[in-house]
Amino acid sequence: MGISGVAVEAEGLVKDFGETRAVDGVTLKVPTGSIYGLLGPNGAGKTTTLRMLLGIIEPSAGSVRLLGHSRPLQAAREVGYLPEERGLYPAMQARDAIAFMGALRGLPVREGRRRADALLQEHGLGAWAKKPIRTLSKGMAQTVQLLGTLIHDPKLIVLDEPFSGLDAINQGKLETLIRGKARDGVTIIFSTHVIAHAERLCDEVAIIAKGKVAFDGSVDEARSRLRPIVRLRTRNRDGAWRSSIPPASRQEGNDWIFELPESGPEPLLKALIDGGAGIETLAIERPGLHEAFVAIAGQSAAAAMGEETAK
Amino acid sequence: MMGLLRSALVIGRRDFTATVLSRTFIFFLLGPVFPLMFGVVFGSIGARVAGKQEPPVVAIASSQHDFAALSSARDQIGAAGAGQQLVQLRRVDPAISGADESKLLFSPDSDVIAVMRGGLDHPHLTGDIDPDGTIATQFELMVEAARAHPVQLQVTSIQRTEPSNTQARTRTGQGAQALLFFLTMLLAGMTLSQLIEEKSNKVIEVLAAAVPIEAVFLGKLFAMLLASLVGITVWASAGAAAIAAFTHGDLGVLPPPAVGWPIFVVLVVVYFAMNYLVLGSVFLAIGAQASTVREVQTMSMPVTMSQLLIFGFAALAVGSPNSPAAIGGAIFPLSSSLVMVARAAELPQLWPHLLALLWDLLWVALIIKLSAGLFRRTVLKSGPGRRGLWRRAAAQP
Numbered sequence: 001m002g003i004s005g006v007a008v009e010a011e012g013l014v015k016d017f018g019e020t021r022a023v024d025g026v027t028l029k030v031p032t033g034s035i036y037g038l039l040g041p042n043g044a045g046k047t048t049t050l051r052m053l054l055g056i057i058e059p060s061a062g063s064v065r066l067l068g069h070s071r072p073l074q075a076a077r078e079v080g081y082l083p084e085e086r087g088l089y090p091a092m093q094a095r096d097a098i099a100f101m102g103a104l105r106g107l108p109v110r111e112g113r114r115r116a117d118a119l120l121q122e123h124g125l126g127a128w129a130k131k132p133i134r135t136l137s138k139g140m141a142q143t144v145q146l147l148g149t150l151i152h153d154p155k156l157i158v159l160d161e162p163f164s165g166l167d168a169i170n171q172g173k174l175e176t177l178i179r180g181k182a183r184d185g186v187t188i189i190f191s192t193h194v195i196a197h198a199e200r201l202c203d204e205v206a207i208i209a210k211g212k213v214a215f216d217g218s219v220d221e222a223r224s225r226l227r228p229i230v231r232l233r234t235r236n237r238d239g240a241w242r243s244s245i246p247p248a249s250r251q252e253g254n255d256w257i258f259e260l261p262e263s264g265p266e267p268l269l270k271a272l273i274d275g276g277a278g279i280e281t282l283a284i285e286r287p288g289l290h291e292a293f294v295a296i297a298g299q300s301a302a303a304a305m306g307e308e309t310a311k
Numbered sequence: 312m313m314g315l316l317r318s319a320l321v322i323g324r325r326d327f328t329a330t331v332l333s334r335t336f337i338f339f340l341l342g343p344v345f346p347l348m349f350g351v352v353f354g355s356i357g358a359r360v361a362g363k364q365e366p367p368v369v370a371i372a373s374s375q376h377d378f379a380a381l382s383s384a385r386d387q388i389g390a391a392g393a394g395q396q397l398v399q400l401r402r403v404d405p406a407i408s409g410a411d412e413s414k415l416l417f418s419p420d421s422d423v424i425a426v427m428r429g430g431l432d433h434p435h436l437t438g439d440i441d442p443d444g445t446i447a448t449q450f451e452l453m454v455e456a457a458r459a460h461p462v463q464l465q466v467t468s469i470q471r472t473e474p475s476n477t478q479a480r481t482r483t484g485q486g487a488q489a490l491l492f493f494l495t496m497l498l499a500g501m502t503l504s505q506l507i508e509e510k511s512n513k514v515i516e517v518l519a520a521a522v523p524i525e526a527v528f529l530g531k532l533f534a535m536l537l538a539s540l541v542g543i544t545v546w547a548s549a550g551a552a553a554i555a556a557f558t559h560g561d562l563g564v565l566p567p568p569a570v571g572w573p574i575f576v577v578l579v580v581v582y583f584a585m586n587y588l589v590l591g592s593v594f595l596a597i598g599a600q601a602s603t604v605r606e607v608q609t610m611s612m613p614v615t616m617s618q619l620l621i622f623g624f625a626a627l628a629v630g631s632p633n634s635p636a637a638i639g640g641a642i643f644p645l646s647s648s649l650v651m652v653a654r655a656a657e658l659p660q661l662w663p664h665l666l667a668l669l670w671d672l673l674w675v676a677l678i679i680k681l682s683a684g685l686f687r688r689t690v691l692k693s694g695p696g697r698r699g700l701w702r703r704a705a706a707q708p
Contacts, residue, residue, distance in 0.1 A: 017692055051520075051691075054520045055520075056516065056519045056520050056691060057687065057691050057692060058687070073522070073523055076520070076521050076522065079520075081517070081520040081521070083513065083516040083517060083520070085513040085516065086513065087509075087512045087513030087514040087515070087516060087517055088512070088514065089325070089329065089508070089512065089514060090512065091329060091333070092325075092329075100321070100325055101517065101521075103321045104318070104321055104322075104517070104518065104521035104522055105521050106317075148517075
């Protein structure tokens with residue numbers, strides 16, 4: 001475990017696939033015992049970052065420390081990993097598949113089978129313990145793989161898009177499981193493109209867009225980073241008042257939308273009134289994580305997230 | 312290192328049980344029985360055909376004395392090398408009637424092709440034969456030999472004090488080499504497709520996150536070697552039982568190898584394992600690059616051909632174990648085991664074998680290391696990308 005209570009530390013991670021730079025200088029610190037979310041649209045570099053953290057692929061540049069090891073595979077016995085693309089041997093029995101995943105992480109097979117039977121029973125799959133994976137439904141197989149990820153009581157659990165493909169009930173179960181593990185002191189890193197999951201579960205998030213970490217900190221911090229948003233509608237189209245609106249503002253129909261300037265609402269109001277803007281409506285809103293995400297990751301990334309969530 | 316071996320054991324155990332405990336493994340074990348069955352079926356058909364082609368019979372209507380003389384002349388000619396191709400003789404009553412003779416010659420049940428009358432002094436052959444044909448010529452020889460006075464030929468039989476073992480032993484070497492080549496060709500090809508399952512069902516991601524790729528390769532290689540040895544053991548036992556049943560244990564045709572049979576048998580097994588491991592690791596590396604079964608199938612033909620080439624190369628070494636070709640073949644890792652097993656048949660020293668085995672193991676480790684690196688780079692897309700290299704090159708004008 002990291003001396004300073006840091007379970008995972010990445011410094012300047014870069015990954016090039018041929019001509020494409022998938023990850024571009026990612027620096028992260030995951031506190032021990034926290035639930036840490038990697039938030040970003042598909043193709044942002046979340047999976048590649050996780051794969052580098054776990055030592056599945058080596059970075060083109062940069063360094064990783066995983067549970068105190070500079071070579072992540074040395075910590076493999078204390079890590080559990082659920083890949084985005086789930087995979088099990090179809091001919092294997094459910095309990096054997098779980099025990100096999102434990103054995104890969106150093107758990108004796110006999111003990112693995114014993115724990116697998118208990119876990120399957122606990123998750124209502126006791127009757128399926130000796131059935132081959134290929135006869136299980138997709139949801140059951142996913143549960144089996146998740147149990148296999150946890151069978152050896154890892155100190156660090158890495159879940160790549162764990163909620164995708166799960167129905168609402170199973171998503172709820174998984175959230176409970178993640179919270180329970182975190183209470184036991186286990187560090188959990190998961191990636192998601194659903195802002196709501198990150199908002200509900202995470203102590204800290206890293207917002208990843210186009211291979212870079214756009215933000216790294218607590219959800220509240222992300223939101224408080226944004227200045228309140230001003231939504232303004234005026235009667236007059238032009239005038240001296242226009243100079244008081246920040247240049248970065250955007251227009252939606254007749255509305256001006258911009259961040260509240262550092263100087264606060266009073267000088268703005270004064271300038272608008274003195275300049276003869278003719279204020280029709282004026283609203284000052286505290287941003288949500290979605291707005292924070294838009295501001296941090298950019299409009300296009302947010303649009304991509306919206307599309308995926310809609311799917 | 313222990314961690315690597317332990318991980319390899321986990322992978323290997325899964326692969327071995329998945330292979331050996333599957334229904335398809337029964338077909339794998341039965342595979343060599345099919346050609347054997349063909350052999351038995353065609354062999355018995357062949358035997359029946361051969362039975363029908365027995366040499367024709369000539370009926371000898373003569374005195375007992377003349378018949379005895381003719382018979383012994385026939386045996387003498389047979390002993391001189393003419394073998395089974397000689398006509399057979401059967402004595403009939405010299406006073407045989409014309410009707411009986413016709414019966415002998417024309418009855419469909421009769422195997423008599425000709426009848427001889429007139430004794431040794433006036434031999435007269437009647438039958439469906441060519442006057443200048445094989446049967447008539449053979450008969451002429453027999454009659455001449457039967458008439459002649461027996462010659463007392465003095466023969467002094469000596470034995471060479473040292474049987475030409477060096478030459479004979481090359482046969483043992485060749486046999487062992489061929490056996491190794493044949494078994495490896497049949498069995499090592501299996502390693503080509505070993506990573507297809509993991510790649511297609513994405514288990515590879517689970518494996519790669521938990522254990523080094525080297526352990527995955529090593530585990531798979533040894534699992535396949537072990538499954539092959541299970542197959543070979545079953546076939547060898549069945550083969551030995553069949554040989555014992557059909558040939559009454561009479562197989563002592565190969566001259567004993569220079570290192571002696573017990574050590575030679577051990578060396579054959581060990582060199583088979585080495586040959587399998589070296590070639591198998593290369594095939595595993597090649598197959599690991601393929602992403603579909605179709606690609607593996609396309610690759611298997613060139614792979615088999617390359618094995619044939621290696622076998623040809625190794626065969627050059629047989630008969631001259633200290634020649635440059637043999638030394639080169641023993642050093643070249645892909646042919647090393649084939650060359651060395653032939654050497655074991657020809658030369659008695661044991662230390663070169665220890666050296667060769669260490670050399671082979673070194674190569675297996677090296678190939679696994681290299682192929683795991685290649686797999687990480689090309690399949691898992693690990694390590695510095697090309698762009699990285701170019702950038703670095705560009706940064707140093």
